[in-house]
Amino acid sequence: MTAAARGDWRAVHDEAMRRIGAREWKPGALIPAETALAEEFGCARATVGRAMRELAAAGLIERRRKAGTRVAERPVRHARLAIPLIREEIEAAGAAYSYALLGAEERAAPPPVRARFGEARLLHSAAIHFAGGAPAVLEERWINLDLMPGAAEPGLFETESANEWLVRHAPFAGGEMAVSSEAAEAAEAAALGVAPGAPLLAVERLTRGPEGPVTLARLAHAPGRRMRLEL
Amino acid sequence: MTAAARGDWRAVHDEAMRRIGAREWKPGALIPAETALAEEFGCARATVGRAMRELAAAGLIERRRKAGTRVAERPVRHARLAIPLIREEIEAAGAAYSYALLGAEERAAPPPVRARFGEARLLHSAAIHFAGGAPAVLEERWINLDLMPGAAEPGLFETESANEWLVRHAPFAGGEMAVSSEAAEAAEAAALGVAPGAPLLAVERLTRGPEGPVTLARLAHAPGRRMRLEL
DNA sequence: ATTCTTTTTATGTCTGCTCATAATAGGCCT
DNA sequence: AGGCCTATTATGAGCAGACATAAAAAGAAT
Structure with a gap:
């Protein structure tokens, strides 16, 4: 079916996050390739890519060309400090x-x-x-x-x-x-x-x-x- | 010509950043729409969108549908603290x-x-x-x-x-x-x-x-x- | 066996195109 | 004027296909 609607990459993002949190994807382990996930979620590879890019920016996964994507061994957590006047x-x-x-x-x-x-x-x-x-x-x-x-x-x-x-x-x-x-x-x-x-x-x-x-x-x-x- | 290579959106991103820093795009002012920028840079709208999304995430610009994109009045700066063990x-x-x-x-x-x-x-x-x-x-x-x-x-x-x-x-x-x-x-x-x-x-x-x-x-x-x- | 070269492959990015959504702007009616 | 409705429009998101690039894996040569 059409899927999409109002946030398809977000659904992928959240589901991936859940799997990481639930240890379905274990720390340090490879996760399925974009193409595989795209097929599983019934969306385009670019959509999975978008979700994965956000997760990588958050430090939850590490990505390398050809090597694939793996769950960060120890998610590097960052705190954000807003610098006001x-x-x-x-x-x-x-x-x-x-x-x-x-x-x-x-x-x-x-x-x-x-x-x-x-x-x-x-x-x-x-x-x-x-x-x-x-x-x-x-x-x-x-x-x-x-x-x-x-x-x-x-x-x-x-x-x-x-x-x-x-x-x-x-x-x-x-x-x-x-x-x-x-x-x-x-x-x-x-x-x-x-x-x-x-x-x-x-x-x-x-x-x-x-x-x-x-x-x-x-x-x-x-x-x-x-x-x-x-x- | 083919353009692209290894980071087209990055070129747009950097040039936009330069214009903001140089006050060519003044704080609070609207900047050209994605379509206009895409034409100027000779790339697809999605590519400009990618660059703009990063700038928005960095707090340099504010975007709203239909209203357009404007340079942040006072760029909200934040510092990132890596939390190690x-x-x-x-x-x-x-x-x-x-x-x-x-x-x-x-x-x-x-x-x-x-x-x-x-x-x-x-x-x-x-x-x-x-x-x-x-x-x-x-x-x-x-x-x-x-x-x-x-x-x-x-x-x-x-x-x-x-x-x-x-x-x-x-x-x-x-x-x-x-x-x-x-x-x-x-x-x-x-x-x-x-x-x-x-x-x-x-x-x-x-x-x-x-x-x-x-x-x-x-x-x-x-x-x-x-x-x-x-x- | 070691080193070099080639192939393979997963991610990174771009393009065009379509549709969705939000908010403004303009028009209409009272 | 005030309030409601509709058209317009800039961003947001998606898809399919293509090429680029880095790195691993496989193969060839020494």
Whole structure:
């Protein structure tokens, strides 16, 4: 019969997922070829292919030409973290957002920063984000002026955070992020209004454009703040 | 001419990405319809569709039937965190892995845990993961015995961590994760061999199967450990 | 037996074409 | 104006057939 309707590849996808979950297709084992599955489900090979592509993207199966498709030995699970603007994050929590720039100037960077940007001219900025008047996040940032010369304009980050300006103006091609827990140093503690040694959630984020690294930011979150991810 | 070769949709994808990055297609603006792009690129509509589907999945564009495709106002960026087994994470860092079970028993859970599992019978377990002999991660876990009755077998987690057993046996349908920075409490500090109040990276992870919540884990990472994500 | 070459095969992708679906836009009636 | 109905249209999905590509398997040559 006509099959199709409103989601044929999804039916294949779900059934395959069920079989994997039910161990009908065991971890590491080969599963039938696309042509065989197409015949079994009474659909075109492309439709099975679509379902399998989604499963592969989710890490549930591994596919190789000629070798065939096998169930992932250990499904590599991924968690997704939505990266909101800090302003939106704070406003979503129902608190009033405000922002204060501590400084922005072209400056020579320390070696660990230089290592990522090479010989580029760099703008350094520091700022605090407040939630309901209380300091929530301390932001320290380096911006590649060779790639983003517009960032050097004086007073640019007085009212809008560097992050928001960059989101609107910087091309994006990828990046990395690292999260750790660190004891607040004296300067950080003073800026955030917490005791020295208080546990901060430190997020370091390097953003790359197609032509190279654009910005490196370190966000120190005050104790009590959480990052939520989905998996 | 024949075009194609090894990735025609990828060429469309990359060119679209370039135009978005270069603001040739402005945020919020409609972009040409699939048919128009297909003509421009000299390929089939399905090929353009494939490229656009990937861009939509990446959050760069938003598509609606009839309304057309528009560039996302503010590209929702997200970072991907690969969730490895703690053993693999430690071994990948070049340290010797070992593991000690502190206890595993059926137990009544405190209200915040009950809130997630409802009336299910729960197994509680606690364990430490060592990297090169030094405590690295303290793991406290609740397992839904109604969904995973096999977890109740005595001695099961003596040599293999609950996490590894669950990865192999528990069906997976989704979950949530939260990361925060917390000061080590007395008991945690003693178990991890750090000073009370030391900054720990606390990861709480709830894993759901198709029939309900399977396990809730809290991993307290010793100071100095980092979580790396890609964006 | 080992190494090189050829065949085979499963996936990856493209093309044209058809139909389905959702939402807008326009027309019609009150 | 306001509300309802219908036509239009961009995306979503499917099918059959074709060719491309990578890798395994089989065969040939040393």
